[in-house]
Amino acid sequence: SSLDRTAKAERMFELMDGFLKNDPVSLQKDILDHVEYTVARSRFSFDDFEAYQALSHCIRDRLIERWHDTQIHFKRKDPKRVYFLSLEYLMGRSLSNSIINLGIRDQCADALSQLGFEFEVLAEQEGDAALGNGGLARLSACQMDSLATMDFPAWGYGLRYQYGLFRQVILDGFQHEQPDYWLNFGNPWEIERVHVTYPVKFYGTVEEDISNGEKYKVWIPGEMVEAVAYDNPIPGYGTRNTITLRLWAAKPSNQHDMEAYNTGDYIDAVVTRQRAETISSILYPDDRSHQGKELRLKQQYFFVSASLQDIIRRFKDGHKDLNQFPDKVALQLNDTHPALAIPEVMRILVDEERLGWNEAFDITCKIFSFTTHTVLAEALEKIPVDLLESLLPRHLQIIYDINSHFMEELKRRIGLDYNRLSRMSIVEEGAVKSIRMANLSIFCSHTVNGVSRLHSELLQTRVFKDFYEMWPEKFQCKTNGVTQRRWIVVSNPSLCALISKWLGTESWIRDIDLLMGLREYAADISLHQEWQMVRKINKMRLAEYIEATSGLKVSLDAMFDVQIKRIHEYKRQLLNIIGIIHRYDCIKNMAKDDRKKVVPRICIIGGKAAPGYEMAKKIIKLCHAVAEKINNDSDIGDLLKLVFIPDYNVSVAEMIIPGADLSQHISTAGHEASGTGCMKFLMNGCLLLATADGSTVEIIEEIGEDNMFLFGAKVHEVATLREKGSTIKVPLQFARVVRMVRDGYFGFQDYFQSLCDTVEGSNDYYLLGADFESYLEAQAAADKAFVDQKKWTQMSILSTAGSGRFSSDRTIQDYAEQTWGIEPCRCPL
Ligand code: 8GP
Numbered sequence: 001s002s003l004d005r006t007a008k009a010e011r012m013f014e015l016m017d018g019f020l021k022n023d024p025v026s027l028q029k030d031i032l033d034h035v036e037y038t039v040a041r042s043r044f045s046f047d048d049f050e051a052y053q054a055l056s057h058c059i060r061d062r063l064i065e066r067w068h069d070t071q072i073h074f075k076r077k078d079p080k081r082v083y084f085l086s087l088e089y090l091m092g093r094s095l096s097n098s099i100i101n102l103g104i105r106d107q108c109a110d111a112l113s114q115l116g117f118e119f120e121v122l123a124e125q126e127g128d129a130a131l132g133n134g135g136l137a138r139l140s141a142c143q144m145d146s147l148a149t150m151d152f153p154a155w156g157y158g159l160r161y162q163y164g165l166f167r168q169v170i171l172d173g174f175q176h177e178q179p180d181y182w183l184n185f186g187n188p189w190e191i192e193r194v195h196v197t198y199p200v201k202f203y204g205t206v207e208e209d210i211s212n213g214e215k216y217k218v219w220i221p222g223e224m225v226e227a228v229a230y231d232n233p234i235p236g237y238g239t240r241n242t243i244t245l246r247l248w249a250a251k252p253s254n255q256h257d258m259e260a261y262n263t264g265d266y267i268d269a270v271v272t273r274q275r276a277e278t279i280s281s282i283l284y285p286d287d288r289s290h291q292g293k294e295l296r297l298k299q300q301y302f303f304v305s306a307s308l309q310d311i312i313r314r315f316k317d318g319h320k321d322l323n324q325f326p327d328k329v330a331l332q333l334n335d336t337h338p339a340l341a342i343p344e345v346m347r348i349l350v351d352e353e354r355l356g357w358n359e360a361f362d363i364t365c366k367i368f369s370f371t372t373h374t375v376l377a378e379a380l381e382k383i384p385v386d387l388l389e390s391l392l393p394r395h396l397q398i399i400y401d402i403n404s405h406f407m408e409e410l411k412r413r414i415g416l417d418y419n420r421l422s423r424m425s426i427v428e429e430g431a432v433k434s435i436r437m438a439n440l441s442i443f444c445s446h447t448v449n450g451v452s453r454l455h456s457e458l459l460q461t462r463v464f465k466d467f468y469e470m471w472p473e474k475f476q477c478k479t480n481g482v483t484q485r486r487w488i489v490v491s492n493p494s495l496c497a498l499i500s501k502w503l504g505t506e507s508w509i510r511d512i513d514l515l516m517g518l519r520e521y522a523a524d525i526s527l528h529q530e531w532q533m534v535r536k537i538n539k540m541r542l543a544e545y546i547e548a549t550s551g552l553k554v555s556l557d558a559m560f561d562v563q564i565k566r567i568h569e570y571k572r573q574l575l576n577i578i579g580i581i582h583r584y585d586c587i588k589n590m591a592k593d594d595r596k597k598v599v600p601r602i603c604i605i606g607g608k609a610a611p612g613y614e615m616a617k618k619i620i621k622l623c624h625a626v627a628e629k630i631n632n633d634s635d636i637g638d639l640l641k642l643v644f645i646p647d648y649n650v651s652v653a654e655m656i657i658p659g660a661d662l663s664q665h666i667s668t669a670g671h672e673a674s675g676t677g678c679m680k681f682l683m684n685g686c687l688l689l690a691t692a693d694g695s696t697v698e699i700i701e702e703i704g705e706d707n708m709f710l711f712g713a714k715v716h717e718v719a720t721l722r723e724k725g726s727t728i729k730v731p732l733q734f735a736r737v738v739r740m741v742r743d744g745y746f747g748f749q750d751y752f753q754s755l756c757d758t759v760e761g762s763n764d765y766y767l768l769g770a771d772f773e774s775y776l777e778a779q780a781a782a783d784k785a786f787v788d789q790k791k792w793t794q795m796s797i798l799s800t801a802g803s804g805r806f807s808s809d810r811t812i813q814d815y816a817e818q819t820w821g822i823e824p825c826r827c828p829l
Pocket residue numbers: 133134135136137139286287288289335373374379451480672673674675676694
């Protein structure tokens with residue numbers, strides 16, 4: 001009865017001694033309790049890793065409190081919610097980020113030091129959660145942090161891969177991939193929700209049925225697996241709001257498989273069931289294309305189906321009329337990977353809820369928004385019809401229905417322009433008939449976003465031109481951003497303290513525009529001194545890491561020049577390496593006296609190559625071969641060093657970025673959709689050497705051309721240059737360097753030939769040769785600026801001061817207002 005329930009609640013309230021306390025003594029007590037009862041070690045003997053585990057659980061308890069309060073608050077207020085659907089999240093480590101967002105960093109450090117532990121040492125014990133490949137995945141993580149901090153009623157949905165992105169091991173200069181079985185030692189940052197499970201169906205047939213005189217379709221599935229929720233609380237900074245990242249794991253289903261047990265062999269049946277788990281076992285390590293893989297398609301549908309069941313359940317808890325769905329729900333498609341959500345929503349509305357087709361389609365088109373993260377044609381997903389037909393037969397029918405609806409509408413508007421109709425069609429005819437997921441996503445979303453202004457323009461004028469001409473109002477731009485909580489506060493505590501001191505407030509951590517206030521002191525000599533000191537501390541940390549990983553001792557007076565990102569031909573790591581070889585060659589050929597004028601450089605490259613991407617792997621090998629030569633050349637000494645940092649990931653980036661003087665973002669114009677690394681470097685006062693591509697175009701507007709080193713062809717020049725092909729005048733130095741590689745100067749002569757082929761004559765698709773001269777000029781300008789440390793420091797301060805526009809807080813604010821139509825819902829303290 002209700003009376004019993006009230007009494008029970010009162011009793012529970014009495015038993016609770018209030019919220020967990022955050023003073024050092026309470027924290028110590030909680031840490032020790034977790035050592036004893038969670039980690040099951042003795043309070044009197046536990047090592048750093050066990051201390052990390054205990055501390056994490058102690059923080060997790062605090063997260064859970066806030067998370068519960070937030071969820072209850074959202075439920076009570078019932079605002080419109082946004083659901084962020086992404087197959088990839090690169091969360092990295094959680095400990096430091098959590099305690100900073102909870103506002104208890106100092107208390108934790110105090111508590112630990114009295115127990116004889118150092119916070120930084122424990123933080124290093126944590127492995128990275130690497131459930132993603134690169135830019136897109138790290139962006140999702142930054143956006144989750146902003147959604148929480150800005151109090152938006154948001155949920156992230158994704159997959160809980162057992163194997164994250166592979167570990168990169170370098171043997172003899174070659175990349176090898178090793179599995180990242182990251183859950184081996186448990187994961188304190190997730191909460192398994194054994195009662196939050198949904199069945200997900202695959203295969204089977206579609207049949208027709210009649211009920212109340214109406215025909216409808218029934219999907220009779222051939223396989224069923226269970227999706228189990230794992231919740232990762234995401235705390236906001238300076239707010240109690242703590243939102244949910246819900247990741248699904250696949251488990252064998254207990255329903256509907258009695259048959260197998262009755263007819264077949266018991267052992268066989270269990271083994272078959274066990275295979276269900278493979279659906280969420282591994283992240284595809286390719287950041288370009290996943291075409292035609294059944295497991296990949298299964299992953300996509302598995303995560304979409306579970307998420308939608310969860311979202312609809314939440315909606316129905318309080319609402320009956322599905323026509324209100326668009327008032328309460330916004331679904332964000334992070335690239336096309338979750339695009340099966342479109343036919344799935346249609347299937348639920350039409351087949352299960354029995355809404356009419358038009359009514360269902362109307363609802364569908366009001367809830368979806370779509371963001372694309374690429375301009376590369378090979379990254380636009382296509383699903384072979386055969387595959388879809390066998391795995392999701394009903395969805396294929398629905399997609400065909402959507403397409404005929406689409407084609408009808410198009411014919412009405414453009415007539416029988418068959419070329420255009422076939423370009424725009426969701427179904428691609430051809431050798432392999434397939435479904436174009438981008439076309440489906442654009443047609444069925446109310447908004448299509450690019451991730452930088454240039455990218456958005458390219459979508460409108462090239463990639464999706466036909467669609468833009470038809471529905472210009474759908475197309476928007478949301479320039480990416482990164483979270484200053486992780487990329488300054490967590491990763492660069494000294495700079496964080498310095499900024500707060502000079503601005504006289506910590507408010508910039510929530511209100512990034514305040515960083516502009518630093519402009520006023522850009523020439524202040526005492527700020528310069530402190531700024532340089534902070535930069536030195538960070539360079540020391542990086543130098544120690546380099547020594548530990550490669551054995552190389554580097555001088556702190558040298559310029560630290562960094563390029564870290566996935567290895568890709570369009571990102572042009574090869575241009576960087578060719579530039580380094582050229583620098584080496586110049587120093588070798590210099591008179592001894594002239595060498596004194598050379599600005600010493602430590603060139604640092606890091607990044608993973610997709611396991612099947614041969615050219616990317618050759619670039620990694622070339623980097624090592626060149627490093628071997630240069631670093632051991634006594635003529636060169638400290639003037640030039642090249643280091644490849646193995647196994648680049650989020651936590652490595654957190655250490656490298658604050659220590660960089662110069663960073664390179666040198667993609668061929670028109671290929672990098674946005675780039676977010678550049679924003680992290682910018683925030684940390686590192687100067688950029690860049691092409692006008694992706695978001696650098698907007699960075700130029702914020703900090704001015706004088707504060708960076710720009711070079712290279714502009715986007716409108718690229719096509720003409722490509723047409724010129726082998727008639728382009730390529731500098732002699734470029735040809736000379738390629739020749740050195742071809743002639744075996746760095747060994748592995750045969751192995752490097754095909755790599756050299758890609759940059760010569762009309763093969764040079766990414767225009768390394770054409771851009772080389774201006775690249776060298778930009779490099780020379782960087783050297784010149786570095787000699788004048790006063791000027792350099794001023795540029796560095798102005799970089800940080802001008803980085804505010806590139807906070808993910810701004811991106812999320814824009815999405816909330818212009819795309820999702822949601823408002824903050826702040827949980828009371
Ligand atoms: C990346 C873009 O390459 C990068 O320019 C952008 O900053 C980032 O997304 C965030 O918007 N794209 C991807 O990571 C990507 O397309 N990955 C999918 C193919 C897996």
